[in-house]
Amino acid sequence: xxxxxxxxxxxFHEAARRNNIDKIVALGHDPWGSRFDDRLLIGDVRARxxxxxxxxxxGELLPLPDFExxxxxxxxxxxxxxxxxxxxxPKVRIAGRIMLKRPTGKLIFLNIEDWxxxxxxxxxxxxxxxxxxxxAQCFDLGxxxxxxxxxxRTNTGELTVFAEGLHFHSKSLEPPPDxxxxxxxxxxxxxxxxxxxxxxEGVRERFLKRTKIVASVRNTLNAQGFCEIEGPTLHAIAxxxxxxxxxxxxxxxxxxxxxxxxxxxxxxxxxxxGMERVYELGRVYRNEGIxxxxxxxxTMLEVYQAYGDYRSMMDLTEAIIVNAIQAIGGESKLPWxxxxxxxxxxxxxxxxxxxxxxQTGVDPEDESAVIxxxxxxxxxxxxxxxxxxKNEIFEExxxxxxxxxxxxxxxxxxxCPLTKRKAGVPHIAERFELFVHGMEIANAYTELxxxxxxxxxxxxxxxxxxxxxxxxxxxxxxxxxxxxGMPPTGGLGVGIDRLVMLLTNSTSIRxxxxxxxxxxxx
RNA sequence: GCCCCCCUAGCUCAACUGGCAGAGCAUCUGACUCUUAAUCAGAGGGUUGAAGGUUCGAGUCCUUCGGGGGGCACCA
Numbered sequence: 207x208x209x210x211x212x213x214x215x216x217x218f219h220e221a222a223r224r225n226n227i228d229k230i231v232a233l234g235h236d237p238w239g240s241r242f243d244d245r246l247l248i249g250d251v252r253a254r255x256x257x258x259x260x261x262x263x264x265g266e267l268l269p270l271p272d273f274e275x276x277x278x279x280x281x282x283x284x285x286x287x288x289x290x291x292x293x294x295x296p297k298v299r300i301a302g303r304i305m306l307k308r309p310t311g312k313l314i315f316l317n318i319e320d321w322x323x324x325x326x327x328x329x330x331x332x333x334x335x336x337x338x339x340x341x342a343q344c345f346d347l348g349x350x351x352x353x354x355x356x357x358x359r360t361n362t363g364e365l366t367v368f369a370e371g372l373h374f375h376s377k378s379l380e381p382p383p384d385x386x387x388x389x390x391x392x393x394x395x396x397x398x399x400x401x402x403x404x405x406x407e408g409v410r411e412r413f414l415k416r417t418k419i420v421a422s423v424r425n426t427l428n429a430q431g432f433c434e435i436e437g438p439t440l441h442a443i444a445x446x447x448x449x450x451x452x453x454x455x456x457x458x459x460x461x462x463x464x465x466x467x468x469x470x471x472x473x474x475x476x477x478x479x480g481m482e483r484v485y486e487l488g489r490v491y492r493n494e495g496i497x498x499x500x501x502x503x504x505t506m507l508e509v510y511q512a513y514g515d516y517r518s519m520m521d522l523t524e525a526i527i528v529n530a531i532q533a534i535g536g537e538s539k540l541p542w543x544x545x546x547x548x549x550x551x552x553x554x555x556x557x558x559x560x561x562x563x564x565q566t567g568v569d570p571e572d573e574s575a576v577i578x579x580x581x582x583x584x585x586x587x588x589x590x591x592x593x594x595x596k597n598e599i600f601e602e603x604x605x606x607x608x609x610x611x612x613x614x615x616x617x618x619x620x621x622c623p624l625t626k627r628k629a630g631v632p633h634i635a636e637r638f639e640l641f642v643h644g645m646e647i648a649n650a651y652t653e654l655x656x657x658x659x660x661x662x663x664x665x666x667x668x669x670x671x672x673x674x675x676x677x678x679x680x681x682x683x684x685x686x687x688x689x690x691g692m693p694p695t696g697g698l699g700v701g702i703d704r705l706v707m708l709l710t711n712s713t714s715i716r717x718x719x720x721x722x723x724x725x726x727x728x
Numbered sequence: 729g730c731c732c733c734c735c736u737a738g739c740u741c742a743a744c745u746g747g748c749a750g751a752g753c754a755u756c757u758g759a760c761u762c763u764u765a766a767u768c769a770g771a772g773g774g775u776u777g778a779a780g781g782u783u784c785g786a787g788u789c790c791u792u793c794g795g796g797g798g799g800c801a802c803c804a
Contacts (some may be wrong), residue, residue: 217771218738218755218756219754220738222755222756223755281762283790304767306764306766308763308764308765308766308767309760309763310761310762310763310766311759311761311762312761313760313762313763314763315762315764315766317764325742326764328762328763330762332760332761333761343733343758346755347754349774356771360762360763360764361762362763362764363763364762364763364764366762380738380740381739381740381754381755382738382739382754383753383754384738384739384741384752384753385739385742385753386739386752386765387740387741387752387753387763388739388754388780389739389740390739390740390741391796392796392797393735393795394739394796395791396796403738446804447804448803449802449803450802450803454787468804492803494802494803495729495800495801495803497798497799497802498797498798499804514749523804556763570763570768597804617804621804624804637804639804698782699804714797716746724795725795725796726795727795
């Protein structure tokens with residue numbers, strides 16, 4: 207073609223594609239396309255494959271052979287055995303991205319994909335005419351194109367749209383990743399997620415599953431009479447969890463603000479306000495480390511049910527998860543790496559103290575034995591509350607062994623400042639955490655609604671903690687809200703990203719977050 | 729914040745103990761009307777993440793920096 211292409215270096219791919227844009231314009235088409243009505247989704251087109259039939263001379267229609275059968279069908283032979291006649295199939299209009307291109311002289315085979323699937327396109331020079339053929343010469347991998355054509359089968363039996371009309375929708379100026387290997391580099395996959403979605407097997411499906419899971423969670427809650435609300439994400443005091451917040455600033459008010467680290471305190475204010483079943487499903491922000499299980503912004507669900515308790519929340523948690531699995535067409539047993547997870551409800555329920563004894567051989571009520579064990583694990587015991595020490599042991603020795611799904615119930619009270627104590631057992635808090643393969647998925651309490659106790663526990667919790675710790679900032683307004691009467695309540699928090707990880711067999715949270723936080727590209 | 733590993737063509741990857749930077753895909757040119765990771769013939773494409781250093785000679789060794797991954801720490 208033009209000799210400028212060859213000598214162009216690194217931009218030679220783009221130069222070739224811009225050259226094709228010029229040709230498309232010269233042929234009277236818009237390289238950036240326009241509205242395209244009445245197209246069918248490729249998935250729906252594929253579902254109509256049975257409508258492709260073979261019509262013999264007397265007009266009789268024959269069904270095509272089964273191309274999925276074990277014995278491969280020689281379709282060319284089959285046709286000559288049943289001929290003379292011709293294939294007939296429905297007219298379809300489709301659009302998609304060009305994934306593969308196989309030009310063979312005066313024929314071009316394309317594979318195009320939309321978000322419901324892919325299909326092969328047959329473009330024959332004689333069949334489409336000179337003008338369309340010239341347009342087809344301008345097709346590059348990655349372009350978005352459309353076709354009017356007839357659904358049929360090639361000689362090898364592959365379901366194919368035999369093009370009659372060609373449409374150009376959008377040019378890709380950049381070459382796609384390797385057509386076989388796809389995008390492999392993890393950094394590129396995250397930075398250029400749009401490419402990952404197009405060209406890495408299973409990525410789009412995974413994120414569509416995420417959408418379905420989130421919708422299902424809302425459906426489950428709405429069906430039980432919970433109402434979704436939107437609390438503020440900018441907080442004067444970021445409370446409801448122990449995590450460092452992101453700090454920001456409002457100019458006109460000249461006010462330091464914090465991005466929320468939890469949804470809890472505002473939802474509870476709504477309970478005081480008489481909203482008896484509320485939830486929020488939204489983003490929270492924690493200025494902490496990044497790991498395969500932690501992204502600085504992540505999606506949290508918090509649910510509160512007046513006149514419920516942590517046991518009501520266990521049933522609800524099971525319903526949320528079981529329904530979500532159903533929503534993505536999963537079985538109760540889901541793959542997890544080389545293992546599987548059995549999500550058959552009800553999930554196992556074990557007390558903290560039972561599990562502690564089982565895994566360590568030490569009774570958590572036996573102070574001296576606990577201290578001895580802590581020392582043997584090189585856990586600092588000096589000047590720390592015994593429950594805190596116990597919990598470190600629990601996290602180290604017990605949590606990783608929890609295959610689950612398992613509800614760990616009845617935690618030591620002093621590590622749960624927002625939780626009601628078990629009636630008659632003041633050192634046990636009515637709390638559960640749901641663990642699956644060592645990962646904490648959900649956390650629930652019978653919520654504390656005694657304002658005096660809440661204030662006292664806030665203060666105790668605060669003693670000795672640094673200013674950076676958000677719990678160190680008492681939310682007086684929240685305590686004031688409680689002074690106006692919050693019903694006894696069950697509250698639940700679910701890490702949506704982690705739930706999606708489990709249900710989609712993803713080992714990194716960044717595989718289920720479309721745009722995880724990355725440093726700006728160098 | 730600490731430790732380990734990675735960064736080579738648009739993409740996926742090679743290059744021995746330091747010795748001429750390569751392949752496949754993609755791109756360009758040519759052939760081909762049922763291909764399917766199409767095939768065949770030819771061509772072009774590189775600041776080896778960046779900057780310094782050691783060396784006759786650095787993709788390779790050393791230092792610093794940038795980006796990423798994993799682990800630790802942090803994290804109800």
